[in-house]
Amino acid sequence: MSHIELKDVGKTYRLGANTVTALHDFSVEIESGEFAVILGPSGSGKTTFLNILGGLEQATRGEVCVDGELISALPEAKLTNYRRRKVGFVFQFFNLLPTLSALENVMLTAEMGDGQGGDPKQYLERVGLGNRMDHYPGQLSGGQQQRVAVARALAKKPALVLADEPTGSLDIQTGIEVLDVMRTLNRETGQTFVLVTHNAVIAQMADRVVRVGNGEVHRVERNAHPLEPRQLSW
Ligand SMILES: Nc1ncnc2c1ncn2[C@@H]1O[C@H](COP(=O)(O)OP(=O)(O)O)[C@@H](O)[C@H]1O
Numbered sequence: 001m002s003h004i005e006l007k008d009v010g011k012t013y014r015l016g017a018n019t020v021t022a023l024h025d026f027s028v029e030i031e032s033g034e035f036a037v038i039l040g041p042s043g044s045g046k047t048t049f050l051n052i053l054g055g056l057e058q059a060t061r062g063e064v065c066v067d068g069e070l071i072s073a074l075p076e077a078k079l080t081n082y083r084r085r086k087v088g089f090v091f092q093f094f095n096l097l098p099t100l101s102a103l104e105n106v107m108l109t110a111e112m113g114d115g116q117g118g119d120p121k122q123y124l125e126r127v128g129l130g131n132r133m134d135h136y137p138g139q140l141s142g143g144q145q146q147r148v149a150v151a152r153a154l155a156k157k158p159a160l161v162l163a164d165e166p167t168g169s170l171d172i173q174t175g176i177e178v179l180d181v182m183r184t185l186n187r188e189t190g191q192t193f194v195l196v197t198h199n200a201v202i203a204q205m206a207d208r209v210v211r212v213g214n215g216e217v218h219r220v221e222r223n224a225h226p227l228e229p230r231q232l233s234w
């Protein structure tokens with residue numbers, strides 16, 4: 001449900017007297033409903049790209065357009081509004097609030113989105129955690145915590161789901177389960193998913209693979225026959 005277009009996006013950070021260029025001329029298009037994987041080595045600008053797309057940071061130059069809305073031109077308050085309304089995030093280290101139960105973590109975001117927001121319990125059931133709703137993050141395994149995070153991202157019905165190395169701190173089997181949940185939800189809801197990773201295996205499950213290096217897009221491939229997450233082998 002979200003068409004994405006970046007044109008000549010640049011991002012420069014200032015560190016004292018030095019400047020670091022994280023993105024040079026980053027241009028890419030992602031179609032609505034796709035499961036896209038951005039693949040590149042550490043330091044290639046993946047997180048920077050995702051944060052700009054999600055409205056957590058502003059580009060230094062270039063255009064970022066989501067569903068016809070030029071988010072690179074939005075002032076801070078409107079950018080925050082865009083992020084709340086439209087974007088669900090999944091991070092490498094889950095980022096759950098430790099003093100809230102799984103259910104409370106999901107409830108926090110369920111009412112923030114564009115739509116009416118989903119039933120938090122139903123989302124936890126869909127990620128296979130119907131029997132863990134009252135557990136605190138510390139009482140859940142890494143894979144379970146990440147599935148709570150997926151439920152949390154999805155419960156506000158965002159048009160766009162952004163995942164930054166979501167399997168990066170999980171073992172292989174658990175990672176596959178998390179990817180499987182994300183892929184299933186992507187197909188059910190038609191939400192656009194953008195996942196960034198350094199792991200080439202994961203790219204095989206994508207509808208679109210965007211290869212990046214050094215803050216630039218090197219190659220884009222459309223994959224007509226993506227593998228199911230359970231078919232991936234490391
Ligand atoms: N807040 C920041 N301040 C300064 N440099 C940064 C900042 N964030 C990222 N960078 C630099 O930008 C480059 C790309 O970083 P990043 O987007 O995190 O890459 P990746 O996620 O692919 O590992 C790196 O050289 C990194 O050191």
Ligand SMILES: [Mg+2]
Pocket residue numbers: 046047048164
């Ligand atoms: Mg990163």
